[in-house]
Amino acid sequence: MSTPPPSPGQPVLEQVLAMLQPLVVWLLRSGVVYTDLTAALKPVFLEAARAELTRIGGKQTDSALSLLSGVHRKDVRAAARTERAVDVRAQLGKPTPASQVMTRWLASDLPDALPFSGAEASFEALARAVSKDIHPRSVLLELLRLGVVEEHDGGEQVRLCRQAFVPNPSLEEARRLLAGSVADHIEAGVHNLSAADGKTFLEQSVFADGLSAESARQLEQLANSLWRDVLAAMVKAAVPLCEQDEPAGGDQRIRLGMFCLTAPMAPTSLASDTTDNTSSDGDTTHAENKP
Numbered sequence: 001m002s003t004p005p006p007s008p009g010q011p012v013l014e015q016v017l018a019m020l021q022p023l024v025v026w027l028l029r030s031g032v033v034y035t036d037l038t039a040a041l042k043p044v045f046l047e048a049a050r051a052e053l054t055r056i057g058g059k060q061t062d063s064a065l066s067l068l069s070g071v072h073r074k075d076v077r078a079a080a081r082t083e084r085a086v087d088v089r090a091q092l093g094k095p096t097p098a099s100q101v102m103t104r105w106l107a108s109d110l111p112d113a114l115p116f117s118g119a120e121a122s123f124e125a126l127a128r129a130v131s132k133d134i135h136p137r138s139v140l141l142e143l144l145r146l147g148v149v150e151e152h153d154g155g156e157q158v159r160l161c162r163q164a165f166v167p168n169p170s171l172e173e174a175r176r177l178l179a180g181s182v183a184d185h186i187e188a189g190v191h192n193l194s195a196a197d198g199k200t201f202l203e204q205s206v207f208a209d210g211l212s213a214e215s216a217r218q219l220e221q222l223a224n225s226l227w228r229d230v231l232a233a234m235v236k237a238a239v240p241l242c243e244q245d246e247p248a249g250g251d252q253r254i255r256l257g258m259f260c261l262t263a264p265m266a267p268t269s270l271a272s273d274t275t276d277n278t279s280s281d282g283d284t285t286h287a288e289n290k291p
Contacts, residue, residue, distance in 0.1 A: 019186070045069040046079055096173060098142040100130045105160060106228075107235035112160040113152070116140070123158040129239075184255045202256075209265050216262040223260040230258060 007013075027037060049069035053060055062080070066073045095103065105126060114123045116136075127136035140158060143149040150159045188201035208219070234256055242250075 042071055042075055043079060045071055046076065095177070096142075097127070097131045097134050098139050098146070099173065099177075101127050101139055102143065102148060103231070103235060104130065104239070107232040112162065114158050116156055116158055181255065181257050185257060220260055220262055223258070227258045227260075230256070 027033075046065060046069055049065050049071075050060060052058075052068060053064060058064055062073050062076045065071070065076045069076075071079075110121060110126070114121065114126070116122065117124045119125060123140065124136040127134070127139045130139075140149070140151075144151065148161050150161055151157070152159055185203070188203045192200045192203055211219070238254075
């Protein structure tokens, strides 16, 4: 009996599984098991199938949804009788006023110590530039809770704690921001690979291996320095545009992200099976320029 040919989607499935591996680690460390994930995936597949049928002009029938998503027709019918899945993406990654204040502070030329009150160059002015609906004292209390600022001189001065800017995994906002950032990153790549509208998003990276621990540390420090420059330039450009467009009903959003990871290389026996661009001595440096 001849072996059936592999599914056309098999290579994509293998690549998605590679992306899922760190997410599965996060799920397991958070107490979410396989059956929890598979049950939660049904409405996600159905919502994506509905959106895809809308995109191609197909009819939204139970059969069409079942065929496209692979979800059994009885589950499609059951889902139709319940409330539609909430678009969790709509709420992911949107920074709180406290986060926006910190982003502007980090990206500005303001000193690390500011008087709390004052018309200019003060914490109060910085907070009111982000939102006039939330009292600056409430923003300060949240930042104190997060441990990213300190009060001095009896509360008359607010000092930035730059060494504290490591995401706290116990905080809901840190998890939301990670989810929103990763989702947008993947969406940009998927669009570039599958959309036919002629538009491509920035989605590139640089990879190097065969490094010593000290060399990797130097490159990591360089990446952190480059990000500070990118952050400052983007915030400086974005703030006046947001202030101009939002009152006029602007409905577009943008996210520019950057990440850096250092880790041990895979064992040679595994790397030889998956890598075809490594030189004879095992050292590789290249830009990964996705279409």
